Amino acid sequence: MRLEPALLSYAALACLALSSHRLRRDVAVGRLPTVATLRAFAVALLVLAAWRAIHAFGPYQGPVAFIGMVSMAGLPLVLLLSRWPRGALVTGLAAAAMALGTLIPA
Amino acid sequence: MSKAALNDAPGVRQSMAWIHGWLGLLAGWILFAMFLTGTASYFRPEITRWMQPEIDLRPVTAATAADTAVAHLQKVAPTAEQWFISLPDARTTATRIFIRERPNPDPNAKPAPRRPELRLAPATGEEVTARDTRGGEHFYRFHFQLQIPHPWGRWLAGLCAMAMLTAIISGVITHKRIFVDFFTLRWSKGQRSWLDAHNASAVIALPFHAMITYTGLITLVAMYMPWPIQANYKDPATFETAVFGAEPDAEASGRLAALTPVAPLIARASKEWGGGTPATMVVRNPNDAAATVTLFQNSRDRLNARGGSIVFSGVDGRQLSTSPPPGPAAETSGVMLGLHTGSFAGPVLRWTYFLLGLAGTAMVGTGLMLWTVKRKRPNAVPFFGIGLAERLNVGAIACLPAGMAAFLLANRLLPATLQSRGDTEVSIMFWTWFGLAALACLRPIRRAWTETLAVAAVAFLALPLVNAFTTDRGLFRSFVHGDWLFVAFDLAMLATGALLGFAAWRAAQISSRPARSRRAAARPANPLREAVDAP
Numbered sequence: 142m143r144l145e146p147a148l149l150s151y152a153a154l155a156c157l158a159l160s161s162h163r164l165r166r167d168v169a170v171g172r173l174p175t176v177a178t179l180r181a182f183a184v185a186l187l188v189l190a191a192w193r194a195i196h197a198f199g200p201y202q203g204p205v206a207f208i209g210m211v212s213m214a215g216l217p218l219v220l221l222l223s224r225w226p227r228g229a230l231v232t233g234l235a236a237a238a239m240a241l242g243t244l245i246p247a
Numbered sequence: 248m249s250k251a252a253l254n255d256a257p258g259v260r261q262s263m264a265w266i267h268g269w270l271g272l273l274a275g276w277i278l279f280a281m282f283l284t285g286t287a288s289y290f291r292p293e294i295t296r297w298m299q300p301e302i303d304l305r306p307v308t309a310a311t312a313a314d315t316a317v318a319h320l321q322k323v324a325p326t327a328e329q330w331f332i333s334l335p336d337a338r339t340t341a342t343r344i345f346i347r348e349r350p351n352p353d354p355n356a357k358p359a360p361r362r363p364e365l366r367l368a369p370a371t372g373e374e375v376t377a378r379d380t381r382g383g384e385h386f387y388r389f390h391f392q393l394q395i396p397h398p399w400g401r402w403l404a405g406l407c408a409m410a411m412l413t414a415i416i417s418g419v420i421t422h423k424r425i426f427v428d429f430f431t432l433r434w435s436k437g438q439r440s441w442l443d444a445h446n447a448s449a450v451i452a453l454p455f456h457a458m459i460t461y462t463g464l465i466t467l468v469a470m471y472m473p474w475p476i477q478a479n480y481k482d483p484a485t486f487e488t489a490v491f492g493a494e495p496d497a498e499a500s501g502r503l504a505a506l507t508p509v510a511p512l513i514a515r516a517s518k519e520w521g522g523g524t525p526a527t528m529v530v531r532n533p534n535d536a537a538a539t540v541t542l543f544q545n546s547r548d549r550l551n552a553r554g555g556s557i558v559f560s561g562v563d564g565r566q567l568s569t570s571p572p573p574g575p576a577a578e579t580s581g582v583m584l585g586l587h588t589g590s591f592a593g594p595v596l597r598w599t600y601f602l603l604g605l606a607g608t609a610m611v612g613t614g615l616m617l618w619t620v621k622r623k624r625p626n627a628v629p630f631f632g633i634g635l636a637e638r639l640n641v642g643a644i645a646c647l648p649a650g651m652a653a654f655l656l657a658n659r660l661l662p663a664t665l666q667s668r669g670d671t672e673v674s675i676m677f678w679t680w681f682g683l684a685a686l687a688c689l690r691p692i693r694r695a696w697t698e699t700l701a702v703a704a705v706a707f708l709a710l711p712l713v714n715a716f717t718t719d720r721g722l723f724r725s726f727v728h729g730d731w732l733f734v735a736f737d738l739a740m741l742a743t744g745a746l747l748g749f750a751a752w753r754a755a756q757i758s759s760r761p762a763r764s765r766r767a768a769a770r771p772a773n774p775l776r777e778a779v780d781a782p
Binding site: 143144147154157158161163164198201202205206208209210212213215216218219220222223224 | 427429430431432433434447448451452453454455548549550586591592593595596599600602603606
C-alpha cells in the first residue's frame with residue numbers, strides 16, 4: 142500500500158509527541174512507556190517507514206516520498222493534538238496497526 | 248557558528264529575528280500568492296480538464312494517439328514545414344497539435360497567419376472544441392510571472408524567493424526550541440497561537456519549504472545569473488546543443504517521399520528509454536525525402552524533469568541521432584526542476600506535494616498575521632504602517648482565494664461563445680481579488696476579516712452547485728459514473744469552502760469577544776523573548 146509510509150510516520154511522530162514533557166503531563170493515562178522506549182519505537186517506525194517508502198516508490202522517488210510523508214503526517218497529528226490529544230495518540234496506534242497489518246501477509 | 252556561541256550571542260539571534268520579520272513581511276504578500284497558486288498548479292492539467300467539461304476523453308496509448316494525430320495532420324497540412332504533436336497521458340487526455348507553415352518563397356507575400364494550437368481526441372484524431380479558457384495554465388504562469396510583463400514578473404518572483412530562502416534560514420536560527428515546540432499548537436491565545444501555528448506549519452514541513460524555495464530559484468537561475476553561460480559559450484545555441492543535443496535542421500529536399508509509420512518509432516524509443524514514453528513528437532518536413540521525426544521523452548516516473556530525445560529519419564525510420572546523456576550539471580538542474588514541479592509524482596505523491604504546499608501557504612499566512620498581531624496594542628489606533636499591513640493581509644489571505652474562486656465561477660457562468668473568453672476569466676479573478684480587497688478597506692478591520700473570508704467561503708461552496716447546474720458533470724452524477732476527477736474537484740472545493748468558513752467563524756468570534764479578554768490574551772512579554780522562543 143502506497144500510504145504505508147505515511148501511516149508509519151504518523152505513528153512514529155505520535156510516539157515522539159508522547160515522549161515530550163508537556164504531553165505526558167496532559168494525557169494522564171495510567172502508566173506510560175518511558176521516554177527512552179518511546180523514542181526507540183519512534184526510530185524503529187521511522188526506519189520501517191523509510192524502508193516501505195523505498196519499497197513502494199523505488200530508490201529515487203523513495204527518499205522524496207519518505208521525507209514528504211513524514212512531513213505530511215505531522216500536519217494532522219499537530220492539529221489533532223491541539224484539540225484532542227488522546228484521540229491523536231489512539232489514532233497513532235491505529236495507524237501503526239493498519240500499516241503493520243498490511244505488512245504481515247507480504 | 249557553533250551552538251554554544253549562538254547561545255552566548257543574543258545579538259545574532261536578535262538580528263536574525265529582525266531580518267526574518269522584515270523580509271518576511273515585505274515579500275510575504277507576494278509569497279502567499281506564489282505559494283497558493285503554485286500549490287494549485289500541482290493539479291494544472293486536472294484544473295484545465297475541469298474548466299473544459301465538454302471534453303471527456305478516454306486515455307489511449309501514445310502510439311495510437313500519435314497515429315491518429317499524424318493521420319489528421321496528413322489531411323489538413325501535408326506540406327507544412329513542421330508538426331508539433333503533444334501526446335496525451337492519463338492526466339492531460341487530449342492530443343495537442345501545432346502546425347508551422349512553410350514560409351512563402353515570395354518575399355513580398357504577406358506571412359501566413361499563425362495557426363492556433365488544436366486539440367484532438369486521441370482515439371479518433373478528430374478535432375475537439377471547447378470553451379476558451381486559460382485553465383490551470385493561468386495559476387501556473389501566475390505562480391512565477393505574477394501577471395507582470397516579461398521579464399519583470401520573473402524578476403520579482405525571484406526576489407521574493409530569495410527573501411523566502413533568507414527567511415527560512417534566519418527563521419531556523421531564530422527559533423531555538425525547534426524540536427521542543429514541534430507538536431505545540433495552542434488555540435485562542437492571541438499572539439501565542441499565531442506563533443505556535445507559524446512554528447508548526449514551518450517546522451513540520453521544513454524540508455519541503457527549503458527544497459521548494461531553493462529549487463524554485465534554481466529553476467530560473469540561467470535567467471537570474473546568465474553570466475557563466477555567456478562567459479563559456481559565445482552563442483546561446485552552442486550551449487543548447489551541448490546540453491540538449493543538436494536539433495535536425497536539414498532543408499526540405501523538394502522530393503516527395505511517404506512518411507514512415509510513427510508507431511514503430513515510438514516502440515523503439517520506448518525500448519531505448521527502458522520503458523519510458525514520449526511526451527512530444529516533432530515532424531520536420533513531413534512527406535519530403537529529408538523528413539525527420541524527433542521524439543522527446545516525458546518526465547513521468549523520473550526525478551529528472553528533462554528527458555532525452557531521439558531523431559529518426561522520416562522516410563525509412565533509421566535512427567539518426569540521440570541526445571547526449573546528460574552531464575552532472577544538466578542532470579542536477581533537471582532533477583531540481585523535477586523536484587520543484589513534482590512532474591514525476593503519481594497520485595499519492597502529488598497529493599503529498601499539494602498538502603505540503605498548503606502548509607507552506609499557511610506558514611506565510613500565519614507569519615503575516617503574527618507580524619501585525621505582535622505590534623498591535625489593544626484599544627489603540629494602530630500606526631499607519633500596521634493598519635496598512637493589516638489591510639494587505641486581508642487582501643492576500645482572504646481576497647486572493649475569493650479571486651481564485653471567481654475565476655472558476657466565471658468559467659462556468661460566462662457564455663461559451665464570448666469573445667476572448669479566457670482573458671475575461673483572468674480579468675474577473677483580478678477584479679474580484681483587488682476589488683474585494685479595496686471594498687474591505689471601507690469596513691472596520693475585524694469585520695473586514697469576517698466578511699471577506701465569508702465571501703470566499705460562499706464562492707467556493709457555490710462552485711459544486713454552479714457546476715451541477717451548468718454542466719452535466721455534477722457531483723452526484725460524477726459519483727455514479729465514476730468520474731473521479733470531477734468528484735475530487737467538487738470535494739476539494741467544498742473542503743476549501745468549509746475551511747474558509749471556519750476561518751470566517753473564528754474571525755467573527757474574536758471580533759465579538761470583549762476587549763478585556765483580548766487584551767489579556769495579547770499581553771506583550773519581553774519582545775525579544777516573544778520573537779525568539781516559546782516558553
